[in-house]
Amino acid sequence: MMKVALLGAGRIGQVHANSIAANEGSRLVAVADAFPEAAEKLAAQVGVDVKSVDDILADKSIGAVLIATSTDTHSELIERATAAGKAVLCEKPVDLSLERALTTFRTAESNGQPVMIGFNRRFDPQFAALKAAFDAGEIGRGELLSITSFDPAPPPVSYIKVSGGLFRDMMIHDFDMACWIFGGPPARVTAIGSAIVDPAIGATGDVDTAAVTLQWDDGRIAVIRNSRRAGYGYDQRIELLGSEGLLSANNVLENTVEKITTAGASAAKPVYFFLERYMRAYEIEWNAFVEALKAGARMPVTLAEGVAALACAEAATRSAKSGEAVAITADMLVG
Structure with missing residues (x-):
């Protein structure tokens, strides 16, 4: 042992x-x-x-x-x-x-x-099943990946100040997911971000709401959306459009009960926090x-892959400041 x-x-x-x-x-x-x-x-x-x-x-x-x-x-x-x-x-x-x-x-x-x-x-059963189905060729060639990651509420500003910023701290998970699903890092990254959830976050120089586009040299695209606020719960979804179909992994809900009446249909909210959502992972x-x-x-998950996700975060940080696409160059990666 x-x-x-x-x-x-x-x-x-x-x-x-x-x-x-x-x-x-x-x-x-x-x-x-x-x-x-x-x-x-x-x-x-x-x-x-x-x-x-x-x-x-x-x-x-x-x-x-x-x-x-x-x-x-x-x-x-x-x-x-x-x-x-x-x-x-x-x-x-x-x-x-x-x-x-x-x-x-x-x-x-x-x-x-x-x-x-x-x-x-990567080890979440829902996302792992999506990756396995994609790798098995069930939707053909991957073309457009969409990743949604919304936190229920922002962390304390004291944490934001030492976090390295949303792209390095929060979205880095999604950069890794995109690289993992598409088999490697993108060629270029374009990012925009705003501090519209909490002005105090903006005062630290960080953003709390962001959208990033990743593009590979062969034309494949991934779009990542992050927000520090989703009052209804921890929103974690992936959608992958392929040449022969679509794969999606949706939220884990508080329960599976759905109510349907003459007034309409309703279901439970997503689980509220990352520990509930990813404990099994x-x-x-x-x-x-x-x-x-x-x-x-x-x-x-290799150390080289950890560096690749950080390279994407670095590129996104630069892009959000400059307003221009930033290339992922060889000197930003290993191997």
């Missing part, structure tokens, strides 16, 4: 702790966090020790670390963990800086340890990481 340490005991760290515990092939043995109280609370809940990052990396019995710390620590921890001989699953994004992420890729490659980036939405993600390690197989 593989011994695992968790770096980061916040909200998402707690989710990952449960996923590690649920897998028969992994055992959580240590938790570290910059805030001792958070580490101690989670460690007590799952019955493990609190250790420093240094102690965890020095422990040769620990085979893997899951990095769920703040984004500004990801690159350094990936480099240190792989140098210490640990396999890594790291939450998105690799870094807020594309240049720094590229350096981390080169360092991790030279360290020779497997790294997976935590784009959990986090569990499947960890299982996939463990299975890949056992088999010595390619990571289901």
Whole structure:
């Protein structure tokens, strides 16, 4: 059984702790966090020790670390963990800086340890089924992809200030989905954004409402829509138009009851928050990481793919500021 340490005991760290515990092939043995109280609370809940990052990396019995710390620590921890001989699953994004992420890729490659980036939405059963049907040729050639991702409410402005911006923090999930579904990054990115949900977000220099168009050299197009506010719930949908049909993955609802009367029809709202929507995806993600390690197989989401999603976010950020399309150039990618 593989011994695992968790770096980061916040909200998402707690989710990952449960996923590690649920897998028969992994055992959580240590938790570290910059805030001792958070580490101690989670460690007590799952019955493990609190250790420093240094102690965890020095422990040769620990085979893997899951990095769920703040984004500004990801690159350094990936480099240190792989140098210490640990396999890594790291939450998105690799870094807020594309240049720094590229350096981390080169360092991790030279360290020779497997790294997976935590784009959990790939493992959502609805989206995975859409991808499988597309790959099986059920709608022919993919031509137009539409991704909708609306949060129920914006996060605190204190978080916005350190998030890296909507394109790097929120839409990066959708960039990864588009690259995953279409088999690689686009050639160019065009973005527009506004701060119309909360003026305080605009005051930080960020946007809370955005639309982005991705275009591949062969003409394929993806359109991504993000908003920090959808009062009816967590709106997560994908639609893919192909040469021979259409695939769509719709929202997960609070329940499946539909009421039809003479006054009309009604159904439940989407589940309200990302933990409700994607809890199962986090569990499947960890299982996939463990299975890949056992088999010595390619990571289901590679560090190179994490860099590609960040390249799209970087291009979108530039485009939204300049009003011009921004090309995804070779020096923004790896491999």
